[in-house]
Amino acid sequence: MNSKFKNIHQVISSYIEISDAEWSYYSSMLQLKVIKKKRIVLSEGNICREVFFINKGLLRIFFVDNNGEEKTFHFALENTFATDYKSFLKEVPSNYSIQAMEDTEVAVMSLEMVQIGYDKLKYGEKLGRLLAEDYFFMFNDKIQAMYTQTPLERYKNLTTSFPEIFQRVPQHLIASYLNISSVHLSRLKNSD
Amino acid sequence: MNSKFKNIHQVISSYIEISDAEWSYYSSMLQLKVIKKKRIVLSEGNICREVFFINKGLLRIFFVDNNGEEKTFHFALENTFATDYKSFLKEVPSNYSIQAMEDTEVAVMSLEMVQIGYDKLKYGEKLGRLLAEDYFFMFNDKIQAMYTQTPLERYKNLTTSFPEIFQRVPQHLIASYLNISSVHLSRLKNSD
DNA sequence: TTTTAGCGATAACAAATGTTATCACTTTAG
DNA sequence: CTAAAGTGATAACATTTGTTATCGCTAAAA
Numbered sequence: 001m002n003s004k005f006k007n008i009h010q011v012i013s014s015y016i017e018i019s020d021a022e023w024s025y026y027s028s029m030l031q032l033k034v035i036k037k038k039r040i041v042l043s044e045g046n047i048c049r050e051v052f053f054i055n056k057g058l059l060r061i062f063f064v065d066n067n068g069e070e071k072t073f074h075f076a077l078e079n080t081f082a083t084d085y086k087s088f089l090k091e092v093p094s095n096y097s098i099q100a101m102e103d104t105e106v107a108v109m110s111l112e113m114v115q116i117g118y119d120k121l122k123y124g125e126k127l128g129r130l131l132a133e134d135y136f137f138m139f140n141d142k143i144q145a146m147y148t149q150t151p152l153e154r155y156k157n158l159t160t161s162f163p164e165i166f167q168r169v170p171q172h173l174i175a176s177y178l179n180i181s182s183v184h185l186s187r188l189k190n191s192d
Numbered sequence: 193m194n195s196k197f198k199n200i201h202q203v204i205s206s207y208i209e210i211s212d213a214e215w216s217y218y219s220s221m222l223q224l225k226v227i228k229k230k231r232i233v234l235s236e237g238n239i240c241r242e243v244f245f246i247n248k249g250l251l252r253i254f255f256v257d258n259n260g261e262e263k264t265f266h267f268a269l270e271n272t273f274a275t276d277y278k279s280f281l282k283e284v285p286s287n288y289s290i291q292a293m294e295d296t297e298v299a300v301m302s303l304e305m306v307q308i309g310y311d312k313l314k315y316g317e318k319l320g321r322l323l324a325e326d327y328f329f330m331f332n333d334k335i336q337a338m339y340t341q342t343p344l345e346r347y348k349n350l351t352t353s354f355p356e357i358f359q360r361v362p363q364h365l366i367a368s369y370l371n372i373s374s375v376h377l378s379r380l381k382n383s384d
Numbered sequence: 385t386t387t388t389a390g391c392g393a394t395a396a397c398a399a400a401t402g403t404t405a406t407c408a409c410t411t412t413a414g
Numbered sequence: 415c416t417a418a419a420g421t422g423a424t425a426a427c428a429t430t431t432g433t434t435a436t437c438g439c440t441a442a443a444a
Contacts, residue, residue: 065340073339086329095336118318125317126310132324137278139331144287146338147265147371148257151431171392179339181432186393343401362421373402378423
């Protein structure tokens with residue numbers, strides 16, 4: 001069993017039962033890649049052909065608004081998946097770009113591999129369902145936070161739920177993630 | 193075949209293959225209900241025990257922010273599902289309330305019924321996956337709209353994508369759905 | 385090493401949005 | 415039918431947030 005895929009094995013095992021035989025069959029389709037810092041692995045307008053599982057490092061998912069400004073949609077951390085799920089599954093052009101914020105080691109899955117998972121793994125469809133549900137819940141919480149919290153509250157929550165982020169990405173990207181200007185974030189930080 | 197469940201049958205059939213035998217078995221677990229206008233069918237803090245499929249009418253999903261003000265999260269229309277999916281699946285207290293905006297006819301599914309679907313229907317897990325994916329995509333679009341569009345743009349999009357809404361729900365609820373004050377929405381409307 | 389580009393704080397000002405109050409009009413409840 | 419509650423427009427004002435510009439500092443590139 002390739003130790004490089006230990007993390008993704010653990011995560012998948014937390015969702016479904018998967019036998020060693022199944023895993024050795026399935027994980028043989030995984031590809032390990034290292035993405036250099038600042039490298040863009042998906043550009044807006046292209047079809048997203050890969051799901052990245054992050055072993056180490058940090059990916060940033062962003063899109064460009066009507067004024068041509070980048071908005072950071074999500075920071076994808078270790079042991080989570082990163083992709084444009086819609087573009088990937090439906091094979092339509094993506095609205096998103098994905099960029100490495102650090103040298104990042106990922107396990108890569110293709111669409112073919114995911115579909116083989118649905119068809120051939122005993123609990124493949126269930127895995128797909130549970131993952132979609134979990135990411136759905138995550139988005140749900142994000143929307144609720146956008147509705148109910150002020151930028152200052154969102155900032156404070158971030159400092160408690162993920163303090164390392166401030167060491168790992170520049171502040172103006174955090175501002176864009178919070179959907180406020182960098183000047184405003186600086187003000188909020190230094191005013192209480 | 194009960195004609196009251198024709199709509200939900202069509203929607204499910206658009207996701208998966210389901211035989212007549214399977215459907216007559218499965219649909220026998222459905223319950224038809226009529227919800228009177230203004231009636232609240234889920235209150236914040238309670239566990240959501242039902243998924244509603246809307247035959248006719250309109251449900252409003254909302255939560256209460258830190259200042260005690262209602263925020264309208266979603267308007268659920270004919271031929272769509274409405275629930276707090278997280279509360280329902282995980283059996284945890286809900287952050288949401290659900291209220292009928294009109295006399296509303298729904299087909300009701302229990303958690304037990306949904307789980308039987310996963311286990312017993314040939315493509316039950318696949319149905320669950322595809323539904324979770326679709327609602328995930330919907331939330332994804334909603335987040336992107338919140339990041340990239342001004343309130344005026346969101347308002348205009350609503351007028352084109354769902355014009356009837358303005359006849360069916362009061363404007364101040366639309367304002368809360370757009371996440372702006374009712375005064376501000378009134379201004380936007382009457383200023384260009 | 386020496387530039388150059390990126391980053392974050394700050395000030396001054398502008399624009400967007402919220403708050404409160406009032407009013408006319410409708411719908412609903414008794 | 416009548417009173418009460420709900421609804422939407424509007425004005426005046428307050429607050430939040432964005433924009434532009436500047437500056438010093440640091441990190442990256444030549």
